[in-house]
Amino acid sequence: MKKYLLYGFLIITSVLTLIPFFWMLGASFMLDGKASVFPPVFIPEPFSIIQYKVLFERLNVFRNFINSLVLSVLVTLFYITFTSMAGYAFAKYRFKGKKVLFNVLLSSMIIPSQVTMLPLFLLLKYMGFINTYMAIIIPGLANIFGIFLIRQYCISIPDSLIEAARIEGATDFQIYRKVILPLAIPVLVTLAIFSFLGTWNDFLWPLIALTDDSMYTLPVALSNLMLEHTKDPELMMAGSVVTVIPVIIVFLVLQKYYIKGIMMGSVKE
Amino acid sequence: MNFKQSQTAAYFFLAPALSAIFIFFFLPVIAAFIISFTDFDIYTLGNFSSVRFIGFNNYIKLFDDPLFYTALKNTFYFVIVAAPLSIAISLGAALLLNSKLVKFKAIFRLSYFIPVVTTLVAVAIVWRFIYHPKFGIINYLLSLIGIAPIDWLGDTTTAMPAIILMSVWKSFGYNMIIFIAGLQNIPEDLYEAASIEGASGWQKFKSITLPMLAPTTVFISIITMIGYFQFFAEPYIMTQGGPLNSTLSIVQYMYQEGFKWWNMGYSASIAFVFFFIIMIGTLIQLKFQKNT
Structure with a gap:
């Protein structure tokens, strides 16, 4: 019962x-x-399927879809490269200032990204990057959370593997490329999903940094569309489907890694 | 390998990520702090040399600004109601899914979790129609139990609760996953020992589950609070901060001042007050953790 x-x-x-x-x-x-x-x-x-036709043929949402897709992929590639290198260094190297650097990074995780937005906008404007893909890619290159997650994972890789490769004459970069990266694939996949979904779903920063319809990512395009189509639920739902389906698919395919990532992120030092 | 070589390699690996974080995160934080003490506005944007230091004027103005207080009050209202509600529902869902009686856990877990990964802007738009006074699903469900239609997003008293409900729906699955992990870490023999001594289900929950979950709960409280404190897209899409600013959030106010009116000095001071509040909140919760 x-x-x-x-x-x-x-x-x-x-x-x-x-x-x-x-x-x-x-x-x-x-x-x-x-x-x-x-x-x-x-x-x-x-x-x-008339709503989807209107969306893609008249409102040119396909362009926004491509923007979202290209940006999410590019950001993820850079992000994975940058954070995996730094995370590996923190896990397996001794260097001057390591402890201080680590603690500074750790404590600055509390700073919300919104604090950086005004100067970041000015800086990127000065560099001529506002309303270009660069405006989204640059702030997404690396973050502290990713470095920590990789570090956490790399610590568990046995030193003996690295030493063995070194004895065989591998350079530091070869060790990273041929020994560490293959072993770290699970955590890399996890971070890749976080980064892909994070970039795809992000709203506030693209709203600030992209200023033309043709440059908008899907969420910004959708919010803009909403202003003119408050009374067209059918059209807006089609727009929402187009935005939401890709992330649901990515999640369903890779959910094991995503769920693991959440659990890893919740383990404190 | 000697220490010097190892050091060079380490810096090589660290350089890309750390320079990106330094230039595009730390520098902007420092710059924002400096800007918050200036009268940086739309004219400054055209001519940087016209900027002047005005000391604490932005902060002083802030504490006299009724709209800032409204945003502050709304944000606290949102966080104080939504965070505990979300945590309680997450815990309830985690307990249910952790029960040995339940099979097909993966399917239930998936349905609770799906809203977490979906795009906030898209689901906020969906919920706008769900709250539609005439045709919305919510009012339909309420009509089944005889409640008259409510203009959820158009009324100052119901707009915030409506946004809270949507936000809890969107995010409880995340905390649920962390709670499930926490529950699985509680040693089974604690419960067995309690059963032998004749403890009831409630007693076990109160004296084993809750205390053993305390560190998890503190962690969840902190991330939930920080996450909710930053709410922006929900009111931006669903109510534009209205009606009558009843759902205007701090981040939204900061966005408006900074990027709509280009009062960047003033907006930066809002950003720092916002940061300060999050920091205090985190410290209080960490303190709790030490005491438990």
Whole structure:
């Protein structure tokens, strides 16, 4: 009996949690006005892809989709390279000022990124990067959280592997490239998902740093579209689907790594 | 390998990330601090030499600014209600999913977690329609139990609760995962020993689960608080800070002053007060942790 109650509760709450997505998906395939009815309907009748056509053919959302995709991939590539190098150095090298540097980085994790936005905008404007891809890539090159996560992981790699490679004549960079990176793939995948989803979903900074319709990422384009289409739920739902589906797919495929990453991030020193 | 070689290699590996962090994070933090003591505005943007140091004037003005107090009050309202609510729901979900009675855990966990990874702007737009006074799902569900339609986002008293509900929905899955990890770290024999001594389920929860989860709970409280303190897209998309500024958040006010009106000096001072509050909040919670 207790068991059935438990299942009943879990099923109802799961469905409630997912209802916004069901409705989003259903409404996105409806004709204009079909989603503005009482009581709400979830099944499109008739089924139509007109909203997606408007989105891609008239409103040129494809361009925004490409912006989001290219930026998320580029940021992730740089981010993984930069943080893995630094994290490895913190884990396996002795150097002057290591402890101080480490503690400074650790304590500055509390500084919210919003504090940097004004000067960062001025700096990038001065460099001529505002309203270009560079304005998004540059602040995403590295962050302290990523360095720590990599460091955490690299510490557990046995020194003997590194020594063995060194005896065989490998240079420091070769060791990083051929020994460390392959072993660190799980944590790299984790960080790659964080970075990809983070860049894809980000709103405030792209809203500030990108100023032309054609440069907008999907969330900025969507928020802009919302201003003119407050009364078009069907169109806005199609826009939301286009924005949300890629991240859901990335997550579903790689969820094991994502969940592990959250747990790793919650382990304190 | 000698120490010197090792040192050179280390700096080589550190250089790219640390220069990026130094130039595009630390320098801007310092610059923002300096700007907060200037009258940097739209004219300065055209001609940098016109900037003047005005001491603490921005901060003094801030404490006289009713709109700043409104933003501060709204942000605290949001954090103080949404954070405990989100933590309680996360814990409840984690306990349920950790129960031995439940199978197909992965499916339930996935459904609770999906909102976490989705794009905030997109789901805020979806929720705008869910809260629609005439056609929205929420009012439909309420109508089933005889409650008259509510203009959720259009009324000063319900706009914030509506945003809170959406934010809790969006993020409780994240904390749930951390709680599940915490629960799995509690040694099973503690519960067995308690069972032998005849402890009830509630007693076990109160004297084993909660104390053993305390470090996890502190960690979750800190990240939840910090995350919620930065809320911006929710009101920006759902209410534009309205009605009558009843959902204007600190970050939104900072954004408006800085990037809409280009009062950058003033906006920078808001940023630092914001930073200071987050820091105090974190320290208080860490202190709690030491005492427990």
